[in-house]
Amino acid sequence: MNWLLIYEIAYIVILILVCLRIIYDTRSTIKTLDYLLFTIFVPFAGMIFSFRD
Numbered sequence: 001m002n003w004l005l006i007y008e009i010a011y012i013v014i015l016i017l018v019c020l021r022i023i024y025d026t027r028s029t030i031k032t033l034d035y036l037l038f039t040i041f042v043p044f045a046g047m048i049f050s051f052r053d
Contacts (some may be wrong), residue, residue, distance in 0.1 A: 015039070018047050 020041055024033040039046030 011043075014047070015043060 007031060019036055022032060022035045022039065026035060035046070035049075
């Protein structure tokens with residue numbers, strides 16, 4: 001069993017779910033774009049930071 005493949009699939013699914021949560025929960029367009037870019041380019045810090053709002 002290839003654990004790296006399972007890890008990558010889980011990571012992509014979590015990243016998509018976090019991005020969807022950011023899109024649905026954030027009211028301001030600028031803030032939404034800011035959170036999305038931060039989450040995509042700095043993934044772990046972005047995921048933690050987006051849940052603080």
